[in-house]
Amino acid sequence: MTFDILKKRFxxxxxxxxxxxxxSESGMLFQLGVEAYLKANQESFAKKIEDISTVEHVGDALRRDLEELLYTQTLIPDSRGDVLELLExxxxxxxxxxGSLWRFDIEQPDIYPExxxxxxxxASCAVECVESMVRSARAFFKDLTAVADHLHKVSYWESQSDKVSTRLQKLVFNKDDLPLSYRMQLRDFIRHMDKISDRAEDVADKLRIYVIKRSL
Structure with a gap:
């Protein structure tokens, strides 16, 4: 099942x-940016910051354009609210x-090699989690029966992210030779990265409801 409007208005x-x-592109830039930061490649990191900011600007413009089309042309009125919420x-x-990449740039955490x-x-878990969410969203617009094939991967990668996050926080706080303020900064960075996967799972939960509504 697909939205008729997507068939008629390419x-x-x-x-x-x-x-x-x-x-999807923002996730790839995020991962490359984190890699560049850890390698102390300042030029590459600065370029990824610039690129992800450009991608975010273009993404916002596309979302606003879609929202205007959905309202002004009265497209898919029965599902418009769900579609708007999904896009947002x-x-x-x-x-x-x-935001996570900019936080590296602003705070410049000293992440020890271990x-x-x-x-x-x-970072990879967060990217995989969001990429699975992107595939789920594509399926929602094109083939409703395929959504479930991708949604379970969102949950899998969110779970993996939690495990890595917990392991990292334990490593940080087991380093008694580090100042508490430094350990807390690293903990906050770890949590902030882990939140990306959490938010992707939140979107997945909403999408499950949209799919049920579309199936009725």
């Missing part, structure tokens, strides 16, 4: 795909990636 379908592409929630995930692999794994 422009709308293309905009939805373009918007979801930006959410997906845009929120893009913002999370950008944590690097786990930090990269945590």
């Amino acid at each position: 422009g709308v379908g293309r905009r939805v795909d373009d918007f979801l592409d930006k959410v 929630s997906m845009d929120g995930l893009l913002d999370r990636f950008k 944590l690097h692999d786990d930090i990269l794994e945590l």
